[in-house]
Amino acid sequence: MENLLTLPVLLPLFGAALTLAFDKLPRVQRWVSGAVQVAVVAVAVTLVFLVDSRGTQVLWVGNWPQPLGITLVADHLSALMLLVSTVVTATVFFYSMGQDLDTRQRETPVSVFHPTFLVLSAGVSDAFLAGDLFNLFVGFEILLFASYVLITIGATRDRVRSGTTYVVVGVLSSSLFLTAIAAVYAATGTVNLAQLSVRLSELSPGVSLMLQLLLLTVFAVKAAVFPLSAWLPDSYPTAPAPVTAVFAGLLTKVGVYSIIRTQTLLFPNNPLSALLMWAALLTMVIGILGAVAQSEIKRMLSFTLVSHIGYMIFGVSLGTQAGLAGAIFYTAHHITIQTTLFLVVGLIERRGGTTSLNRLGGLAAVSPLLGILFFIPAMNLAGIPPLSGFIGKIGLFGAGVQVGTPLAWLLVAGSVVTSLLTLYAMAKVWNRAFWRDVPEQLSDQPSGLTVSRRHGARRGTQPTDGRGAAHPEVPAAAEPTPGGTGASPTRPSAATGTRPDPSELWEEANDSADGGVLEPSRVPRPMAATAGVLVVLGIGLTVIAGPLYGYCERAAAELSSPGNYVGAVLGDGALLDGPVGWNGTHGDAGDGAGGADSTDNQGGAG
Amino acid sequence: MTANLTLVIIAGVLIAAGVYLTLERLLTRILVGVVLISNGVNVLFLVASGNAGGPAFIGSTPPGDMSDPLPQAMVLTAIVITLGVTAFLLALAYRSFQLNGHDEVVDDVEDALIRDLAEADRVSESFDASDHPDDSTPDEEGLDFDRPEREPRPDDDLHDRTPESAEEADS
Structure with missing residues (x-):
């Protein structure tokens, strides 16, 4: 049964190889990808039930002598994250398939998209199942690499611009992660999470604190926690809708998952509550203030994404079981809802031709279905009862009140304010895009057409203009400036020498924000249907909230005593009562603090 | 374990130079910075692996004298990843040059x-x-x-x- 643990990683990788081999046959690619996605969801469901009934599942890959080699571990937390992420990935995949089938606007070059998407899901699964720090790093790298390709897919000007920031941030955070791993290995002589849990508690407090801060910094970059979150709203909105959706749902949550793991398993004795609480508060408040200022739906959602990461950090920072349960529930909820919203915004873009609130209007009359699809997850995100967002927030508030320190109260207040401002932002979208009349001079023609007429001349990369998707072969400096205004958005350029006037800044911003103005068209059924499925799943989270919250509480209880994890991985003989109460044989874990001579790896086995 | 001071200094210099370069605006310079940082981190792994010893093959060295092979395996993985990243960033820089005539990383x-x-x-x-009944033009x-x-x-x-x-x- 333990061999099931390899499947969520292996199946997508094999699928990626197959789809790459069949890159000339889109139909085969779709079937392979679809089959893999469904199979992985099935595996994840099985794992959740296995874990819940029989306890933590552990696989020592290759059956090497025990503390050597790679471990895959699924406990309650991993299994739940795996299930939610695979379900969301599969839905997004079917959505993108609907988009591919719609020939009017093919945003995703099929031959690259499918393998990359599968590799991404393999990376996410690997990160959730990793039982050692280095495998976690590899999981991160797999998913990051796939995301580099996906975020710059098509290599239009906007995507190259925003992708550059994303890639550089990703690479630097990976370097920091490697540094952290080197430091951890130098201090403890192992990278196995279970062994680390034991040995880190033996280190001197200073060394241990440094390692903890290093790891937290790395994961905070990935999770977009406040001082390290600026990269996210800049880079996400330009990618195609399915890509943004899956990024928003999963990538940051892998960071959150790693933070939970680090805090509960590796450093259970040092919760760093104050630091994390401030980070959570600032993430929530500053993120949502950013969202309120936006007039572009995708950007607004990217900011709410950052803001709501704060809720999860809030739960973790409390350092209590109730806080953890709330954080885990909120993570599961947020993955689903945020993905749904981004998919629906993809539909809005399709229907209205843009995602700028200044140009949209009257969508509720044109497409009531779209209104429903947007309204439910939007209210869920804001936390309107009885939806799952409300339940998750209540859980977190309760945990915060239980802790009862002034800082915890401040956090509760901050998260209430954030929740209200989220409601405000969502209501703004609703009022502008759905409720109001169509803006007057846009009413005689679809808004996107107006826009593309105004701006079409400047677009080098839009399919709607005369030049097609062909990019200029010559550097723009040699290019005649289009539109006669002196400086086009394409200018770099020593040749033109004028500064951009504000209106061009505006147009350029729209280019980048919209990811291109599209011809408004009816929403293809498969896309609407898959978005609908996710909306229903979001409501389903509310319906099953009782059992799900129970599961999250069990997960939190399990995380609260790291001995469970250690015992399950290293065998019950190793340590039954975990590192907290661990006062046993020093010689057993070897020269923990002394570090890394060659035989040290076998140290913890005895 | 005694740390090798030379290696630590080399790593420090590499990473410092890399950080300086990543603060530049041109992607090619950032790229060189990234490469330097990665190499610095790889050297850190050598520090982490402790004292140098013999080759880690069974039979060639008594186990006590072997150098620790695990960090080397990790560094190998890291080097491969850096290779991929470098290629990707180069492609991005070239694409940026194709589109814009420069590879400057511009603001949002x-x-x-x-x-x-x-x-x-x-x-x-x-x-x-x-407030704006009439001018809903952008x-x-x-x-x-x-x-x-x-x-x-x-x-x-x-x-x-x-x-x-x-x-x-x-x-």
Whole structure:
């Protein structure tokens, strides 16, 4: 049964190889990808039930002598994250398939998209199942690499611009992660999470604190926690809708998952509550203030994404079981809802031709279905009862009140304010895009057409203009400036020498924000249907909230005593009562603090 | 375990130089910076692996004298990843050059726009529709306030999408 643990990683990788081999046959690619996605969801469901009934599942890959080699571990937390992420990935995949089938606007070059998407899901699964720090790093790298390709897919000007920031941030955070791993290995002589849990508690407090801060910094970059979150709203909105959706749902949550793991398993004795609480508060408040200022739906959602990461950090920072349960529930909820919203915004873009609130209007009359699809997850995100967002927030508030320190109260207040401002932002979208009349001079023609007429001349990369998707072969400096205004958005350029006037800044911003103005068209059924499925799943989270919250509480209880994890991985003989109460044989874990001579790896086995 | 001071210093110098380069705006320089940082981190792994010993093959060295093979395996993985990243960043830099004629990493434009609004103390059009019954044309979001025309300066093109230019425009 333990061999099931390899499947969520292996199946997508094999699928990626197959789809790459069949890159000339889109139909085969779709079937392979679809089959893999469904199979992985099935595996994840099985794992959740296995874990819940029989306890933590552990696989020592290759059956090497025990503390050597790679471990895959699924406990309650991993299994739940795996299930939610695979379900969301599969839905997004079917959505993108609907988009591919719609020939009017093919945003995703099929031959690259499918393998990359599968590799991404393999990376996410690997990160959730990793039982050692280095495998976690590899999981991160797999998913990051796939995301580099996906975020710059098509290599239009906007995507190259925003992708550059994303890639550089990703690479630097990976370097920091490697540094952290080197430091951890130098201090403890192992990278196995279970062994680390034991040995880190033996280190001197200073060394241990440094390692903890290093790891937290790395994961905070990935999770977009406040001082390290600026990269996210800049880079996400330009990618195609399915890509943004899956990024928003999963990538940051892998960071959150790693933070939970680090805090509960590796450093259970040092919760760093104050630091994390401030980070959570600032993430929530500053993120949502950013969202309120936006007039572009995708950007607004990217900011709410950052803001709501704060809720999860809030739960973790409390350092209590109730806080953890709330954080885990909120993570599961947020993955689903945020993905749904981004998919629906993809539909809005399709229907209205843009995602700028200044140009949209009257969508509720044109497409009531779209209104429903947007309204439910939007209210869920804001936390309107009885939806799952409300339940998750209540859980977190309760945990915060239980802790009862002034800082915890401040956090509760901050998260209430954030929740209200989220409601405000969502209501703004609703009022502008759905409720109001169509803006007057846009009413005689679809808004996107107006826009593309105004701006079409400047677009080098839009399919709607005369030049097609062909990019200029010559550097723009040699290019005649289009539109006669002196400086086009394409200018770099020593040749033109004028500064951009504000209106061009505006147009350029729209280019980048919209990811291109599209011809408004009816929403293809498969896309609407898959978005609908996710909306229903979001409501389903509310319906099953009782059992799900129970599961999250069990997960939190399990995380609260790291001995469970250690015992399950290293065998019950190793340590039954975990590192907290661990006062046993020093010689057993070897020269923990002394570090890394060659035989040290076998140290913890005895 | 004794740390090898030379290796630590080498790693420090590499990483410091790398950080300096990543603060540049040109992607190719950032790329060189990234490569330096990665190499610095790889050297750190050598520090982490402890004292140097014999080759870690069974039979060639007594186990006690072997150097620790695990960090070496990790470094190998890291090197492969760096190779991939370098290739990808090079491709990005070239694509950026193809599109723009340079490989400068530019600022987020939408961000500059909102900053402009804030500086001019205007609200965006989406703030309240009823205030603008007539001008729902994209009115450049408050960017239609007067700005003195001025002669282009030679260094404008270098900074035209950086925050400095947004500030200059308002002064």
